[in-house]
Amino acid sequence: MNNEKQYAPLGVFDSGVGGLTVAREIMRQLPQERIIYFGDTARVPYGSKSRETVTRYSRQIVHFLLEKGVKAIVVACNTASAFALEAIQGEIPVPIIGVVKPGAKVAAETTENGIIGVIGTEATISSQLYTRVIHQHNPHAVVIGKACPLFVSLVEEGWLKDPITVAVAERYLESFLASDMDTLIMGCTHYPLLRSTLRGILGDKVHLVNPAYETARSLKELLEEHHILNDGQGAPQEIRHQFYVSDAAEKFKNFASSILPCEIKEARLVHIEE
Amino acid sequence: MNNEKQYAPLGVFDSGVGGLTVAREIMRQLPQERIIYFGDTARVPYGSKSRETVTRYSRQIVHFLLEKGVKAIVVACNTASAFALEAIQGEIPVPIIGVVKPGAKVAAETTENGIIGVIGTEATISSQLYTRVIHQHNPHAVVIGKACPLFVSLVEEGWLKDPITVAVAERYLESFLASDMDTLIMGCTHYPLLRSTLRGILGDKVHLVNPAYETARSLKELLEEHHILNDGQGAPQEIRHQFYVSDAAEKFKNFASSILPCEIKEARLVHIEE
Numbered sequence: 001m002n003n004e005k006q007y008a009p010l011g012v013f014d015s016g017v018g019g020l021t022v023a024r025e026i027m028r029q030l031p032q033e034r035i036i037y038f039g040d041t042a043r044v045p046y047g048s049k050s051r052e053t054v055t056r057y058s059r060q061i062v063h064f065l066l067e068k069g070v071k072a073i074v075v076a077c078n079t080a081s082a083f084a085l086e087a088i089q090g091e092i093p094v095p096i097i098g099v100v101k102p103g104a105k106v107a108a109e110t111t112e113n114g115i116i117g118v119i120g121t122e123a124t125i126s127s128q129l130y131t132r133v134i135h136q137h138n139p140h141a142v143v144i145g146k147a148c149p150l151f152v153s154l155v156e157e158g159w160l161k162d163p164i165t166v167a168v169a170e171r172y173l174e175s176f177l178a179s180d181m182d183t184l185i186m187g188c189t190h191y192p193l194l195r196s197t198l199r200g201i202l203g204d205k206v207h208l209v210n211p212a213y214e215t216a217r218s219l220k221e222l223l224e225e226h227h228i229l230n231d232g233q234g235a236p237q238e239i240r241h242q243f244y245v246s247d248a249a250e251k252f253k254n255f256a257s258s259i260l261p262c263e264i265k266e267a268r269l270v271h272i273e274e
Numbered sequence: 275m276n277n278e279k280q281y282a283p284l285g286v287f288d289s290g291v292g293g294l295t296v297a298r299e300i301m302r303q304l305p306q307e308r309i310i311y312f313g314d315t316a317r318v319p320y321g322s323k324s325r326e327t328v329t330r331y332s333r334q335i336v337h338f339l340l341e342k343g344v345k346a347i348v349v350a351c352n353t354a355s356a357f358a359l360e361a362i363q364g365e366i367p368v369p370i371i372g373v374v375k376p377g378a379k380v381a382a383e384t385t386e387n388g389i390i391g392v393i394g395t396e397a398t399i400s401s402q403l404y405t406r407v408i409h410q411h412n413p414h415a416v417v418i419g420k421a422c423p424l425f426v427s428l429v430e431e432g433w434l435k436d437p438i439t440v441a442v443a444e445r446y447l448e449s450f451l452a453s454d455m456d457t458l459i460m461g462c463t464h465y466p467l468l469r470s471t472l473r474g475i476l477g478d479k480v481h482l483v484n485p486a487y488e489t490a491r492s493l494k495e496l497l498e499e500h501h502i503l504n505d506g507q508g509a510p511q512e513i514r515h516q517f518y519v520s521d522a523a524e525k526f527k528n529f530a531s532s533i534l535p536c537e538i539k540e541a542r543l544v545h546i547e548e
Contacts, residue, residue, distance in 0.1 A: 053522075150424070163441075247324050
C-alpha cells in the first residue's frame with residue numbers, strides 16, 4: 001500500500017541556529033527527508049528563560065510547523081526539550097521527539113562506572129530532565145549537572161579553540177575532574193562545536209555524548225514505527241529544505257550555509273508571536 | 275498654578291535587568307520621582323537582534339507604559355535607544371529620552387584630543403548612533419567602536435573582576451590601546467559593573483563615561499523643560515516604584531533588590547506580546 005504521508009516534510013525547531021547541528025545530522029542519516037526548520041532568532045536564547053515562557057514559545061512554533069503540514073516534529077533545542085516537550089506532545093496529532101531523551105539513553109548505556117556528567121544551559125540543568133531519563137535506564141547512575149552559560153556566547157564569538165575558551169571550560173569542568181565521571185553529555189546544541197576543547201581538558205577516557213547524533217538515530221526509529229519514513233520513491237522535490245526565522249534572516253542564511261552540507265537559498269522571516 | 279501631571283510616574287524600560295543601573299541613577303538624582311520599570315526578560319538580549327525587531331518590541335513596551343499613565347519615558351537600554359528611539363518619539367504624546375545621546379554629548383565635551391572609544395552590543399555599535407551624535411557636538415572627533423558581546427554574559431555570571439574577564443577585556447580593548455583614545459563610553463548598561471576591570475587595563479588617563487549617570491542628569495532638564503519635574507509636594511505615595519517583567523519575576527525581584535537602594539516587594543509578570 002502506498003502511504004502518501006511519508007512524503008510530507010519533517011518540522012525541526014530551535015531557539016536559533018544551534019539546532020542546525022541537529023538538522024545537519026538528520027540530513028546525513030536520513031538524506032531522503034525534507035526539513036522545514038524554524039529558528040526563533042528574535043527570542044533566542046531560551047536557556048535563561050522560565051518553563052512557562054519556553055513552553056509558550058515552543059507551542060507557537062509547533063503550531064506554525066503543523067500548518068506547514070509536517071508529519072513529525074524534532075525539538076532540536078535542549079532547553080525546549082527539557083521544558084516544553086512533555087506539555088506539548090499530548091496536544092498534537094503528529095509524533096514529536098526531543099534531543100534530551102536520546103542523549104540520556106545513550107549515556108546511560110555507555111557509562112561503565114555509572115558516573116555521568118551533563119553540561120547545558122541554566123534551564124536545561126535546573127529541569128533535571130537528563131537526570132530523570134538517565135535514571136529510567138540506569139537507576140543507580142550518579143548524574144552531575146553543570147550549567148555553562150558562557151559557552152553559547154563563546155561559540156557565537158567564534159572562539160572555539162581560544163585560550164580564553166579553554167580557561168572558561170577548565171573552570172566549568174573543574175567539578176567533573178574531581179569525580180570519576182566517564183561519560184559527559186554535551187547537553188546544548190552549541191557545545192559539540194567545543195568538542196576538541198572539551199576533549200583536551202577531559203582526556204581520552206571520557207565518552208562525549210552528542211545528543212544531535214543520537215536524536216537523528218532515534219528519529220529514524222520513530223518514523224519507521226509510524227510508517228512515515230520516506231522511502232525515497234516519491235516525486236522529486238526541487239526545493240527540498242525550507243528555513244524560517246523570527247529575526248535577521250540574512251545573517252541566519254549565511255550561518256546555515258556555512259554549517260549545513262547544502263547551500264541555503266533563502267530564510268524567510270515570520271512574526272511568530274502573532 | 276498647580277500642575278498635577280508632575281505627580282505622574284516615569285516609565286523606564288530595558289531588555290532586562292541592565293536598565294536597573296539607569297533606574298538607580300534616577301532614584302539617586304531625582305529621589306522624588308516615582309518609576310514604573312519594565313524589563314523584557316522573556317526576550318532579552320536585544321543586542322544581537324535587528325532594528326525591526328528591537329523597534330517592534332520597544333513599541334509594545336512604550337504602549338504598555340503609556341497605559342500606566344507615565345508622564346515621560348526613559349529608554350534605559352543602549353540598543354533600544356540606538357534602534358527604536360527615533361522611530362517612536364514622533365508617535366507618542368509624552369517626552370522620551372534614551373541613554374545614547376546624553377552619553378555621546380558628554381564624551382564629545384570631555385575628550386581633549388578628540389579620540390573617543392565606544393564599547394557596546396553588536397547592535398549598538400553597528401547602528402553608529404554614538405558616532406553620529408558625537409559628530410553633532412564635535413565634528414572632528416575620531417570615534418572607534420568595538421562590540422563586546424561576551425561582557426553581558428560575564429557580568430551575568432558574576433565574574434566582575436575575574437582573570438577570565440580581564441583576559442576577555444584585554445582582547446576587546448586591544449585596538450583601543452594602540453590608539454591615543456582619551457575617553458571611552460561604556461555603551462551598554464551592564465558595562466559599568468566592569469568599571470574596575472576596564473580601569474585596570476586602560477589606566478588612569480582614559481575618561482570612562484557612564485551614560486546612566488548622564489541620562490539621569492539630562493532627564494532632569496527634560497522634565498523641567500516640560501514643567502513636569504515632581505516638586506515633592508504631592509500626596510505621599512506609599513508604594514512608590516513598580517516593576518513589571520515579561521518572564522521570571524522572582525529572579526528579577528531578587529536581582530533588583532540587590533542593586534537598587536530600596537527593597538523590591540514585587541515584580542509583576544506581563545505577557546507583553548499580546
